[in-house]
Amino acid sequence: MRALSARFLRYGLVGAGNTLLGLGLIFLFMALGASPVVANALGYGLCIPASFVANRHFTFGGRRGSPAKFVAVQAAAYGANLAVLGSLLSVAPELPSLAQLAGVAAYVLAGFLGSYHLVFAGAPAATSRDRSHGDRP
Incomplete structure (x- = not known):
């Protein structure tokens, strides 16, 4: 359980860094003239x-x-986010911030569990030989 908790913490750190990178890129593209959606x-x-x-x-x-x-x-994690968000907004439309936070929690949990059980499950670590020969996972 401790190893799983450590992985979840690392997943959160990657997510936080990735969020900062994403926001930086979004604001950069807007400064360069892109629409907010683009x-x-x-x-x-x-x-x-x-x-x-x-x-x-x-x-x-x-x-x-x-x-x-x-x-x-x-x-799929984004779908879970939208499902939680929509469900909570339908019963408590006066609490959109709480609904957003719950949606983010669903996204993070679904993304981690999917990555842990489906994307990286049972896959061996890449060896230094694989990396030096340019093999891709």
Whole structure:
């Protein structure tokens, strides 16, 4: 259980760093003239690969994982976010901030569990030989 807690903490640290990177990119693209929606899409789109690499190496100890599965897990986690957000807003529309926080919690938990059980589960760590020959997970 302790190792799982440590991984969850590392996952949160990667997420916090990735959020800062994403916001920086979003604001940069807006400063360069992109609309907020385009800037948002570019920021998120550019941060998904960074999140995959950081989680692969820092959170999951270099385990091989599928980038496609990672994107699918993140999409499902976002769906969980929207489901929680929508559900809470339908019963307590006067508490949108609380609904947002609960949605974020659902996103983080779903993203971590999906990454742990589906993306990086049972995958061996990449060896130094794999990395030196440019093999991709």
